Amino acid sequence: MALPPNVHDAEPIPAAARDAIDALMQSGDLFRYTAPEDAPVTLLEQEYAALLGSKYALAVSSCSAALFLSLKALGLPRDARVLIPAFTFAAVPSSVVHADCVPVLCEVGENYRIDMDDFAAKLDSVQAVIISHMRGHTSDMDAIMALCDARGIPVVEDAAHSLGTTWHGRNIGTIGKVGCFSFQSYKMVNAGEGGILITDDADLIARAVIMSGAYEHNWKKHKGPHGENTPDLEQAFAKWQNQLPLYNLRMSNLSAAVIRPQLPELARRVRDGLANHDYVGERLNASPYFDVPAPLAPERRAPDSIQFNLADLNEAQTRAFAAAAEAKGVKVQVFGLSTDNARAFWNWQFLRDIPDLPQTRAMLMKACDVRLPVRLTRAELDVIADILLAAAEETMGLAAA
Ligand SMILES: *Cc1c(COP(=O)(O)O)cnc(C)c1O
Numbered sequence: 198m199a200l201p202p203n204v205h206d207a208e209p210i211p212a213a214a215r216d217a218i219d220a221l222m223q224s225g226d227l228f229r230y231t232a233p234e235d236a237p238v239t240l241l242e243q244e245y246a247a248l249l250g251s252k253y254a255l256a257v258s259s260c261s262a263a264l265f266l267s268l269k270a271l272g273l274p275r276d277a278r279v280l281i282p283a284f285t286f287a288a289v290p291s292s293v294v295h296a297d298c299v300p301v302l303c304e305v306g307e308n309y310r311i312d313m314d315d316f317a318a319k320l321d322s323v324q325a326v327i328i329s330h331m332r333g334h335t336s337d338m339d340a341i342m343a344l345c346d347a348r349g350i351p352v353v354e355d356a357a358h359s360l361g362t363t364w365h366g367r368n369i370g371t372i373g374k375v376g377c378f379s380f381q382s383y384k385m386v387n388a389g390e391g392g393i394l395i396t397d398d399a400d401l402i403a404r405a406v407i408m409s410g411a412y413e414h415n416w417k418k419h420k421g422p423h424g425e426n427t428p429d430l431e432q433a434f435a436k437w438q439n440q441l442p443l444y445n446l447r448m449s450n451l452s453a454a455v456i457r458p459q460l461p462e463l464a465r466r467v468r469d470g471l472a473n474h475d476y477v478g479e480r481l482n483a484s485p486y487f488d489v490p491a492p493l494a495p496e497r498r499a500p501d502s503i504q505f506n507l508a509d510l511n512e513a514q515t516r517a518f519a520a521a522a523e524a525k526g527v528k529v530q531v532f533g534l535s536t537d538n539a540r541a542f543w544n545w546q547f548l549r550d551i552p553d554l555p556q557t558r559a560m561l562m563k564a565c566d567v568r569l570p571v572r573l574t575r576a577e578l579d580v581i582a583d584i585l586l587a588a589a590e591e592t593m594g595l596a597a598a
Contacts, residue, residue, distance in 0.1 A: 199576065199580045200526065200580070201525070201526030201527050201577075201580050201581065201584060202573055202577040202580065202581070204528070204567075204568040204569070204570055204573075204581075205568070206570075207382050207383075207387045207570070208387070208462075208466075208570070208571070208572050210387070210455055210458070210459070211458040211459060211462065212458075213458040214454055214455050214457075214458045214459075217237065217454035217457070217458070218451060218454050218455070221237070221450055221451060221454060226450060227449050227450050227451055228449070228450065229256075229418075229447055229448060229449070229450055229453075230411070230415045230418060233418075234418065236418070236450055236453075237450040237453035237454045237457065238256050238447075238448050238449070238450055238452075238453040239418060239419075239420075240453070240457065241254075241256055241393075241448075241453040241456055241457050242254040242255060242256050242393070242419075243420070243423075243424055244457060244460055245393055245395065245460070246395055246422065247422075247423075248460055248463070249368045249370060249371055249376070249395055250367075250368055250371055251370075251371050251376070251395040251396060251397055252396070252397040252399075252402075252421060252422050253395065253396055253397070253398075253399070253402035253419075253421065253422075253430075254393055254394070254395045255393065255394050255395075255402060255405050255406055255409055255419070256391065256392070256393045256447075256448040256452075256453060257391075257392045257393065257394065257409050257446045257447065257448055258390065258391065258392065258446045258447065258448060259288075259379065259381065259390055259391065259392040259446075260288070260355070260357040260377050260378060260379030260381070260392035261288040261291065261292050261295075261392070262392055262409075262444075262446040263377035263378070263392040263393060263394040264288070264289065264292035264293075264327065264353065264355060264377050265292040265295045265296050265444075265446075266394065266405045266408055266409055266444070266446065267353045267375045267377060267394055267401075267405065268292065268293065268296035268298055268325065268327075268353065269296055269404070269405070269408055269444075270375070270401045270402075270404040270405040270408065271325055271351050271353075271374075271375075271401065272404070273296065273298055273324055273325055274324075275297045275298075276297070276298065276299055277298045277299070277323075277324040277325060278298070278299050278301050278322060278323040278324055278325075279293045279296075279298045279299065279300055279301065279323060279324070279325045279326065279327060280301045280303055280316070280319055280320065280323040280325070280326045280327070281293065281300050281301070281302060281303065281326075281327045281329060282302070282303050282305050282311050282328070282329050282331065282336070283302040283303060283304060283305055283542045283552075283554045283557040284305035284309060284329075284331050284532075284540065284542075284557055284560065284561065285329035285331050285355070285540065286329070286331070286357075286539055286540055287539040287540070287544070287545055288539075289327060289329050289355055290302075290542075290545050290547075290548060291547070292327075293327070294547065294548070298324075298325075299549070300548060301319055301322065301323055302542055302551075302552055302554060302557075303315050303316050303319055304554050304556045304557050305331075305556070305557045305560060306556065306560065307490065307506060307559075307560050308334070308490035308491075309331060309332065309334040309490065309504060309560070309564065310334055310335070310336040310337065310493070311328070311336035311337070311341070312556060313336075313337055313340050313341075315556075316341065316344070317344055320344055320345070320348065320350065321348070323350065324350065325350060325351050325352075325353065326341070326345055326350055326351070326352045326353065326373075327352075327353045327354075327355055328341060328352060328353070328354050328355065328373060329355035329357075330354065330355065330356055330357075330358060330359040330362065330369060331358065331540075332358055332500070332502060332504055332566065333358045333359045333362055333498055333499060333500050333501075333502075334490075334492075334498075334504070335359065335362060335364055335369060335492070335493060335496045335498070337493060338364050338369075338372050338495075339365075339495070342372060342373075351373070351374045351375075352372075352373030352374055353373055353374065353375050353376075353377065354369065354370050354372060354373040354375070354376040354377065355377055356369045356370035356376045356377060356378050357377065357378060357379035357381075357384060357392075358379070358384060358385075358501075359378075359499065360378055360384065360385040360386060360463065360499065361385055361463055361464075361466070361467035361470075361499030362496065362497065362498055362499045363496070363497045364495050364496055364497075365495040366497075370395055371395065371397075374396060374398060374401065375394055375395065375396040375398070375401060376394065376395045376396070377392060377393070377394045378392060378393050378394075378395075379391070379392050380392060380393070380452065380456055383501075383568075384501075385463065385466055385467070385470070385499060385501060385571075386456055386459045386460065386463065387455075387459070388452045388455045388456045389452070389455075390452070391448055391452045391456065392448075393448075399421075399427065399429040399430045399432075399433045400429075400433045400436075402419075402430070402433075403416065403430060403433035403434045403436070403437050404433075404437055404441060406419050406434070407434070407437050407438070407440075407441045407443070408441050408442060408443065408444050408446075409444065409445075409446045409447055410443050410444065410445040410446060410447045411443075412443050414438075416434045416438075417434075419434075466499075466501075466571045467499040467571075469571040469572075470499055470500050470501050470569070470571035471497070471498055471499060471500060473500075473569050473571060473573055473578055474498070474500040474502075474503050474569055476575070476578055477503055477569060477578050477581060477582050478503060478505075480579075480582040480586070481503075481505055481582060481585060481586070484586055484589065485508060486507060486508050486586075486589040486590075486593060487505050487506075487507065487508070487585075487589065488505060488506045488507075488508060489503065489504070489505045490504075490505075490506070500569065501568070501569060501570055501571055502566060502567060502568045502569050503566075503567050503569050504564055504565065504566050504567075505564075505565050505567075506560075506563050506564055506565070507563060507565065507589070510563065510592070512534070512562060514592055515531055515534065515562070515563060515565075516531075516534060517592045518565075518588055518589060518592040519531055519534070519565070519588075521587075521588035521591045521592055522584055522585055522588035525584040525587065525588060526584060527567060527581055527584045527585060527588075528567070528568070529565045529566070529567055529585070529588075530565070530566040530567075531561075531562070531563070531564065531565055531566075532561040532564055532566060533558065533561030533562040533563075533564075534562065540561070541561050542554065542557065542558075542561075543558070567581065567585070569581070
């Protein structure tokens with residue numbers, strides 16, 4: 198069998214980033230608010246908003262910072278309850294706690310998406326919702342928006358892993374009131390660290406901009422669509438001047454210089470990532486041991502990893518499968534099978550109380566996660582699929598014996 202590919206390295210950063218970084222090194226102009234206009238961070242915000250189809254964007258230090266600022270910008274009172282899916286990364290409940298709010302966890306189904314019955318049952322007890330499209334799996338946004346709009350409950354989309362995903366052809370992150378994205382190295386666009394939030398709401402963006410660290414009149418360097426001032430934006434900034442704390446979660450020009458040349462690569466990365474995922478998914482689904490859940494009908498995914506469930510394996514067999522795959526060179530993460538996994542809700546022991554969520558727990562004890570960076574070739578994908586299939590055969594052989 199051929200050697201398994203390295204699935205941890207990202208794609209090389211486009212060469213254009215080097216020229217931009219060299220220029221920044223020469224000028225020393227790394228702070229976003231030094232230049233009178235057209236700083237790399239400002240240009241990134243304009244390009245990103247245009248790319249996604251929203252009015253405003255604010256680049257910050259991480260997606261976690263974007264989530265935190267979104268909750269703060271919504272003006273939620275202390276101890277407001279925020280509904281989040283129980284299958285997400287620990288950064289999401291952490292951002293809620295950081296914003297002095299209380300996370301309320303909602304059940305997630307075997308297909309990694311929000312359980313709409315549990316969501317509807319808990320909705321009347323919360324003041325805001327964060328939809329975390331975990332691993333880029335989109336929950337039923339039609340049902341979610343209908344339920345939330347009927348109650349006037351704001352929806353924040355955690356689109357950290359959904360850049361390039363669409364729902365009825367519309368970009369994920371533009372459906373809720375605000376969408377948050379990550380530029381951490383394991384996401385579709387890699388700056389090591391970084392995040393951005395997008396919204397059409399002038400008041401919300403003005404609050405978020407000021408709290409992100411646009412002290413004094415630095416907010417004047419934030420414009421609306423096409424780099425133009427809009428009266429509602431100017432009024433919002435004037436209204437919030439000196440009224441809000443400054444949390445200093447800004448992005449550096451260096452990060453923006455690394456991100457901007459990657460944006461034109463996005464369409465190709467999305468296309469390759471989806472083709473790779475569906476190729477491996479089809480090979481796995483042809484085996485009786487694997488179930489790769491299908492996307493929802495309105496959803497077009499942008500995956501850089503694959504998740505699957507193993508048919509009727511108990512915990513010991515699931516561990517044996519993961520160990521067999523790892524011995525052959527493919528790391529399989531089973532979210533619920535380690536004492537420190539940051540995506541298993543019972544490990545979020547910083548929460549005041551951790552609810553009992555049997556459906557999500559059962560999913561996390563079985564769901565497998567394998568990285569599939571978009572740069573992998575067909576031959577490399579075949580090596581990964583072959584190893585997973587062989588590991589399953591071995592484990593099933595043991596199980597039957
Ligand atoms: C990566 C990720 C985050 C956190 O992003 P950071 O930029 O590292 O803060 C949050 N939610 C999801 C779904 C993620 O995948």
